[in-house]
Amino acid sequence: MEKILSQAEWIDRARAVLPAGGFGNFDPGIVIREGKGSRVWDEDGREYIDYLIGSGPMMLGHGHPEVMEAVLEQLPRGMTFFASNARGIALAEEICRAVPCGEQLRYVSSGGEADMYAIRLARAFTGRTKIVKFEGGYHGMSAEAQMSLAPSVRVNFPQAVPDSAGIPPSVAAEVLVAPFNDFEFIKQLMAEHGHEIAAIIAEPLQRIVPPLPGFLQLLRDETQKHGSLLIFDEVVTGFRSTYGGGQELYGVTPDLTTLGKVIGGGFPLAAIVGRADIMRHFDKAEVGAEGWLMQLGTLSGNPVAAAAGLKTLEVLRREDTYDRLNASGQRLMQATSAALEEAGVPFRIVGEPALFEVVFTDAIVRDYRDTQAGNAARTKRYNAVLRAEGIFKSPGKTYPSLALTEEDLEQTEAAIRKAAAALD
CATH class of the missing domain: 3.90.1150.10 (Aspartate Aminotransferase, domain 1)
Incomplete structure (x- = not known):
């Protein structure tokens, strides 16, 4: 025993x-x-x-009994194929319907991966290298994301401070850090560096801190003005307060969105969602070798996770x-x-x-x-x-x-x- x-x-x-x-x-x-x-x-x-x-x-x-039933129905049909599957396609369609910026989608297995690829995609699309993130904002575990994630408040601000060992000092030169909800700081930063900035990445609700009225719209206006992209990290906020996530709740549509957590119904599943003209950089036949962003994942979009996600979203769509x-x-x-x-x-x-x-x-x-x-x-x-x-x-x-x-x-x-x- x-x-x-x-x-x-x-x-x-x-x-x-x-x-x-x-x-x-x-x-x-x-x-x-x-x-x-x-x-x-x-x-x-x-x-x-x-x-x-x-x-x-x-x-x-x-x-949840309906999610369990959907998963158990899929399991005997196969757990992963490293190929497209009907449930993965259907879930992608539903996510793109739900998310205001959703035109196309690319699956990964974790929110941190989604953020990493979204940043890389912004660089590929714009031809620029610098990223703006907000102090205390969490965007996974990439080198860029680990800049000023949880810096000591004794550190002179603003500066990009790595929150992990193993990050080359050169990364700090490509990440500009701003305080969340600071209108004037963003205006000045974009006036000085807008021509270098590939994207601003932000959580619409930063950890627990809501945006002040007009702040997310300012990010939208400034990125459009300077030819940068706006990325909303909605790994946490996606499908949370409303079905369309933070961008629906606050009424601001980004160029790209990252999703995770809820869309997998408890299984590892995440996605980069956004404008088709940006997402085409994942397609080598569309953009050629020089513009192509390579992205692969053994379990990305597997049918078990997709089945759980589809049923979860179905339940979330119900009245009240x-x-x-x-x-x-x-x-x-x-x-x-x-x-x-x-x-x-x-x-x-x-x-x-x-x-x-x-x-x-x-x-x-x-x-x-x-x-x-x-x-x-x-x-x-x-x-x-x-x-x-x-x-x-x-x-x-x-x-x-x-x-x-x-x-x-x-x-x-x-x-x-x-x-x-x-x-x-």
């Missing part, structure tokens, strides 16, 4: 074979055994309401789906606000109902540096109490899911009140 291991034993085993012990930065460590609906269980059998939802993709909850999701998020935001007001600590709730977090500061949160100005000790204490009360989330984001029940929401509200009361 196989020995049943405790969570601590699994964590010890993980440390032996997985650098840093595995996935995520959870303190204390956790090993998830299973998930069902709105909940997950760890290897010690503890039950949690899940507000991490796999870091975003499990919007419908774990083990987003009304229900956003209502749950709004309720939790209001509960958090009420509890923290009663506790008498300064705070800001930042984000949208479908993705938000509390920052323990009394200052307006407009960019990365504002999020870092929050009281770190209170953040740690607040999240620790939530975890102890059966709430599973990351330290920096709260993702409501469509699987949340009235019981889940009531239990979460009680946990929020207890966590708020524990703060000094």
Whole structure:
């Protein structure tokens, strides 16, 4: 009979074979055994309401029966072919219908890959090399994306600072870093460097920070003025608050969009989506050898992930789906606000109902540096109490899911009140 291991034993085993012990930065460590609906269980059998939802993709909850049925229907027909398949084509068609900038699509297996190729595609299309990104913006793990991802606020700003070892110093010369929501900085930067810039890449909702009114439109106007491309990284925001993602929510259409998470229904699937005249650079027959952007991936667009994605999007298209999701998020935001007001600590709730977090500061949160100005000790204490009360989330984001029940929401509200009361 196989020995049943405790969570601590699994964590010890993980440390032996997985650098840093595995996935995520959870303190204390956790090993998830299973998930069902709105909940997950760890290897010690503890039950949690899940507000991490796999870091975003499990919007419908774990083990959604219709998604499971679609996957099980595809599995005996084949898992991957390294060739086009009907489900992959159908999913591409649906994504292009949904996303305002969607004319053509190219599959990859992760959001980070999608961002890497989108940046490369912008360079191929424009013939320029420089990229503008925003301090604190996350766009995967490429060398360009790791510039000023999480720099110390003591670093003189602005400058491109690598957040990982192994990045050549030359990369910094090709990345210009700007503060999110700073209108004048963008205008000045583009006036000075617009002729060199291949693209501005931005999350429409940067981590949890919403754009100020008119800021995304400014990015659109400035890129068009200077012949640069605008890339929206919608790996997180795609299909999140609305079916058309952040570009539909905020009313600004980019040239290219990257998607991931939700479109795979819990399986590894991502995409670059955009204007056909730009996307044609993936077609060697269209642009010739010099203009061709080579892109291949063994599992890109495989039929199992596509089947899960197709069914997930079908469910999301149903009436009142987003009304229900956003209502749950709004309720939790209001509960958090009420509890923290009663506790008498300064705070800001930042984000949208479908993705938000509390920052323990009394200052307006407009960019990365504002999020870092929050009281770190209170953040740690607040999240620790939530975890102890059966709430599973990351330290920096709260993702409501469509699987949340009235019981889940009531239990979460009680946990929020207890966590708020524990703060000094």
